Amino acid sequence: MNSIENSELLPKGRQYVHLSNDIETALQVGKRHDDKPVILEIDAKKAWDEGVKFYLGNDKVWLADNIPSKDIKVTS
Numbered sequence: 001m002n003s004i005e006n007s008e009l010l011p012k013g014r015q016y017v018h019l020s021n022d023i024e025t026a027l028q029v030g031k032r033h034d035d036k037p038v039i040l041e042i043d044a045k046k047a048w049d050e051g052v053k054f055y056l057g058n059d060k061v062w063l064a065d066n067i068p069s070k071d072i073k074v075t076s
Contacts, residue, residue, distance in 0.1 A: 001074070004072065005069055007069060008067055008068045009040070009066060009069070009072060010066050011065070011066070015063075016055065016057075016063035016064060016065060017064045017065070017066060018057065018061055018062075019042060019044075019054075019061065019063070019064060020061060021059075021060045021061070021062065022060070023039055023075070025060045026039050038074060039074070039075045040072050040073070040074055040075070041072070041074075041075045042072060043071045043072075043073070044062075044071075046071050047064075047067060047068065050071070052064055052065070052067060052068070052071070053065060
């Protein structure tokens with residue numbers, strides 16, 4: 001979380017950052033790795049207006065190259 005708060009959300013070992021369409025999907029995916037995942041809310045409209053490119057992954061997932069920390073809010 002510190003690196004995200006100080007910089008941005010990066011894909012790390014993946015090609016893109018994976019973003020869920022809804023909290024339920026995000027929780028399902030997050031619980032594969034942790035019993036109590038942290039959910040991050042992305043201000044996608046603001047990020048898009050600032051030049052972040054989003055790509056449709058499938059019906060529940062969007063992809064992005066990165067997400068600046070100023071466009072992220074921790075919701076849980």
